[in-house]
Amino acid sequence: MTVSIRNLRFSYDKTSHDPILEIPEWSVAAGEHVFLHGPSGSGKSTLLNLLAGILATTEGSIKILDQSLDLMSERQRDKFRANHIGLVFQQFNLIHYLSALDNIRLANHFTSAPFRRKTDSRAKELLKTLGINDALHNQPASSLSTGQQQRVAIARSLINTPELLIVDEPTSALDSQSRDAFMTMLMETVTQHNITLIFVSHDQSLTRYFSRTVALQEINVARGHHSCLSA
Numbered sequence: 001m002t003v004s005i006r007n008l009r010f011s012y013d014k015t016s017h018d019p020i021l022e023i024p025e026w027s028v029a030a031g032e033h034v035f036l037h038g039p040s041g042s043g044k045s046t047l048l049n050l051l052a053g054i055l056a057t058t059e060g061s062i063k064i065l066d067q068s069l070d071l072m073s074e075r076q077r078d079k080f081r082a083n084h085i086g087l088v089f090q091q092f093n094l095i096h097y098l099s100a101l102d103n104i105r106l107a108n109h110f111t112s113a114p115f116r117r118k119t120d121s122r123a124k125e126l127l128k129t130l131g132i133n134d135a136l137h138n139q140p141a142s143s144l145s146t147g148q149q150q151r152v153a154i155a156r157s158l159i160n161t162p163e164l165l166i167v168d169e170p171t172s173a174l175d176s177q178s179r180d181a182f183m184t185m186l187m188e189t190v191t192q193h194n195i196t197l198i199f200v201s202h203d204q205s206l207t208r209y210f211s212r213t214v215a216l217q218e219i220n221v222a223r224g225h226h227s228c229l230s231a
């Protein structure tokens with residue numbers, strides 16, 4: 001299993017008896033492409049942050065690639081993420097004054113030595129596959145269009161050939177034509193590299209690209225969540 005959750009309970013407020021997430025069991029097999037949806041505020045981004053080891057679990061276990069994130073220190077989780085997980089979050093989180101290539105080089109810099117590859121040639125190849133032509137490689141990220149920045153963020157998330165790619169609402173700023181082109185490119189890339197994908201979006205029209213669709217409320221039994229649904 002790429003992801004395996006058991007008896008997870010999480011709340012931001014450690015004193016709260018009303019967790020945001022309470023997931024008895026959930027797993028994602030290697031190579032699955034999962035579309036995860038749910039109402040605003042229901043905890044999707046929180047779950048992604050837990051899976052990425054950005055947030056630490058308060059109770060229960062999260063295994064990624066058979067390694068228990070809950071048994072790792074924050075430093076160990078950071079290293080594990082750099083080596084195994086690609087992340088694309090809503091704001092892309094590119095460093096605006098760095099070029100497209102430098103943003104990608106930086107992501108590779110944080111991995112363990114055996115994971116470092118011939119970054120430059122691979123970064124250029126990825127950018128090319130994603131439709132970013134040579135002339136843009138050395139432009140500051142801030143000078144690229146939203147769609148181009150989004151593709152640079154995908155290239156960056158793939159530079160370390162992650163086993164798991166976590167993507168949070170990446171298409172909200174795109175028109176429908178760019179969105180379809182982006183989805184086609186993303187699905188081709190993850191299939192080609194046999195990457196497990198967890199993708200969060202409110203856009204239900206995207207479910208057709210996925211092998212599995214999950215509503216957070218199907219797996220999350222937290223009580224707070226029900227009040228959110230009726231809100």
Ligand SMILES: Nc1ncnc2c1ncn2[C@@H]1O[C@H](COP(=O)(O)OP(=O)(O)OP(=O)(O)O)[C@@H](O)[C@H]1O
Nearest residue numbers: 012013020038039040041042043044045046047202
């Ligand atoms: N850093 C934080 N500290 C405290 N509470 C937070 C924090 N981040 C999120 N929350 C709360 O946790 C709940 C779940 O938020 P989360 O962002 O995970 O939902 P979401 O399903 O991703 O929402 P959306 O679809 O609007 O992005 C919300 O009630 C939110 O206010």
